Amino acid sequence: MSATSTRVTAEGRATVSAASAWAVVTAEWTKIRTVRSTFWTLPLTFVLSVGLGHLIGLSFADGVSGREETFDPLFAAFYGLTLGQLPLVAFGVLLVGAEYTSGTIRASLAAVPRRGLFYGGKAFTGLLTALAVSVVTVVATFLVSQAALGRYGTSLGAEGALPAVVAACLYLTLICVFAMGVATMLRSSTLSLGVLLPVFFLGSQGLGNVPGLKVVTQYLPDQVAAVAMHLTGPAGDPRFGRDYGAWTGMGILVLWVVAALVGGYLVLRRRDA
Amino acid sequence: MVDDLSFTVRPGHVTGFLGPNGAGKSTTMRMMLGLDRPTAGRVLIDGEPYGLFPEPLRRVGAMLDASAVHGGRSAHNHLLWLARTNRIPGARVREVLAAVGLEDVAGKRAKGFSLGMTQRLGIAAALLGDPPVLLFDEPVNGLDPEGVLWIRNLLKGLAAEGRTVFVSSHLMSETALTAEHLVVIGRGRLLADTTVSRFVEANSRSYVRIRTPEPERMRDVLAAAGIQVEETRDGALEAYGTEAARLGELAAVNGLTVHEVSTQRASLEEAFMRLTGDAVEYRAGGGRR
Numbered sequence: 001m002s003a004t005s006t007r008v009t010a011e012g013r014a015t016v017s018a019a020s021a022w023a024v025v026t027a028e029w030t031k032i033r034t035v036r037s038t039f040w041t042l043p044l045t046f047v048l049s050v051g052l053g054h055l056i057g058l059s060f061a062d063g064v065s066g067r068e069e070t071f072d073p074l075f076a077a078f079y080g081l082t083l084g085q086l087p088l089v090a091f092g093v094l095l096v097g098a099e100y101t102s103g104t105i106r107a108s109l110a111a112v113p114r115r116g117l118f119y120g121g122k123a124f125t126g127l128l129t130a131l132a133v134s135v136v137t138v139v140a141t142f143l144v145s146q147a148a149l150g151r152y153g154t155s156l157g158a159e160g161a162l163p164a165v166v167a168a169c170l171y172l173t174l175i176c177v178f179a180m181g182v183a184t185m186l187r188s189s190t191l192s193l194g195v196l197l198p199v200f201f202l203g204s205q206g207l208g209n210v211p212g213l214k215v216v217t218q219y220l221p222d223q224v225a226a227v228a229m230h231l232t233g234p235a236g237d238p239r240f241g242r243d244y245g246a247w248t249g250m251g252i253l254v255l256w257v258v259a260a261l262v263g264g265y266l267v268l269r270r271r272d273a
Numbered sequence: 274m275v276d277d278l279s280f281t282v283r284p285g286h287v288t289g290f291l292g293p294n295g296a297g298k299s300t301t302m303r304m305m306l307g308l309d310r311p312t313a314g315r316v317l318i319d320g321e322p323y324g325l326f327p328e329p330l331r332r333v334g335a336m337l338d339a340s341a342v343h344g345g346r347s348a349h350n351h352l353l354w355l356a357r358t359n360r361i362p363g364a365r366v367r368e369v370l371a372a373v374g375l376e377d378v379a380g381k382r383a384k385g386f387s388l389g390m391t392q393r394l395g396i397a398a399a400l401l402g403d404p405p406v407l408l409f410d411e412p413v414n415g416l417d418p419e420g421v422l423w424i425r426n427l428l429k430g431l432a433a434e435g436r437t438v439f440v441s442s443h444l445m446s447e448t449a450l451t452a453e454h455l456v457v458i459g460r461g462r463l464l465a466d467t468t469v470s471r472f473v474e475a476n477s478r479s480y481v482r483i484r485t486p487e488p489e490r491m492r493d494v495l496a497a498a499g500i501q502v503e504e505t506r507d508g509a510l511e512a513y514g515t516e517a518a519r520l521g522e523l524a525a526v527n528g529l530t531v532h533e534v535s536t537q538r539a540s541l542e543e544a545f546m547r548l549t550g551d552a553v554e555y556r557a558g559g560g561r562r
Contacts (some may be wrong), residue, residue, distance in 0.1 A: 017327070019360065020327055020328070020360075023357060023358055023359065023360045026357045027354045027355070027358040028354075030353055030354040030357050031343075031346075031354050034346050034347070034350035034353070034354065035343055035345040035346050036345055037345055038345075098343055102341065102342065102343040102344065103338060103340065103341030103342075104341055104342065104343050105341075106303075106337065106338065106341050107341055107342075107355060107398065108358070109306075109307070109308055110306045110307075110308065110329065110330075110335055110337075111329065111330055111358040112358050113306070113307045113323055113326070113329055114324065272303070272308060272309040272310065273303075273308040273309070
């Protein structure tokens, strides 16, 4: 072994085999399932979303009569996700942030020195986990909320229901990956939660609907999927409506996620561990 | 800050990496693993940069900061995720836990671990891939005497198996007990790259200590004989470049009473201090020590 000081930069290229990529994914999954505080955010996402879906369904079932014309049962299905998403956001943050808080980032990068491989493997594992949790959560929330709505409820087969369910699954998954990117940029759980949770919480409390601010706030990452999830009222609604369509909004969210991931990668690549 | 540092570490020996605090030991070791990037230059291990090894834990095992463990994860699970990254079989986790004596607490969460247990877990992680090259940064720091002894024997044992063992320390005396080869740095620069025995020979001056009730006369006698003398704080004299027998004879010839004549060797720690004296970054106020 030698440590030499020549005027040559220490960048080399190595190919990434499928085996080593899979090794990173299995390692990241092991990290997820072996820390309680990280793991329990996942069932909490499910319980909170389904529970709120049930309660919101019950409350709407009592208050709909007389305005059936404008009532959208899908709103009742997904409104609870505005709070139910918060544990999943915390999951994305903790998955990355805990590496910096505990110092395991150094062990991680010593074991997987190719930072792009490490980061890609981590983001992919987080994405797969979030997707699985999202699908189960969204479908259960939909079914429970519609059951609670009773005769006002709708079914998966009804027009527009399936796209909305798919949109909700995508939204939860993407917002979790967005949180991972932000946490990689900020290199801290507390800082990331301190930035993301207030914004997302206020967002769900209507930041995207405040008349003056709306011009800008409707483009925040937690707002852009609202159209596809039927949370913005009928198209063209002066208060809750948006300046973009359902899938344009989803496209904007994808741009947010890509920006956060690229930002995280640049920070991870440039900074010393 | 490390500047123009170049040295080679060979297998089968424990190589001590010495320098005062802040000399750049940890930075050098972090650069070896690609955690910190040198502004210029590179570190090669077996002729390759660390970052190009597909499964680096099988080539180089390192304990840089043993406390870098998630407190909520058990010892077993900490090693398990590490093993997974380099496709090391799960059975190896139990082997290394047994090797460092942690098998009884394998399922316990790391936040309850003592400093010594955390250190052992760090060493288990370094051994996980059964690597031919091992790096340890200050492995005995904060350990009790039993732990220190255990680490010493472990390091020697690993070197005896033919591995390259590179151990940093800021304690010369501790390093001299385990290492055969020494690399000494100060302020990021190489000060010595030699064997321990050669270092001791070159750096520890010997002198003769004399105590007498008549120091003034003794000084005159020695000065007349051309021997260089220094007076110590407790009133004794230190004579350089001579031997105890000659001093005894001189005293007898001149009818001087002598209470002590003894040959002294400067300790390793003093030798180390002298070597790095100009390179110490932070020193307590008031000049030399």
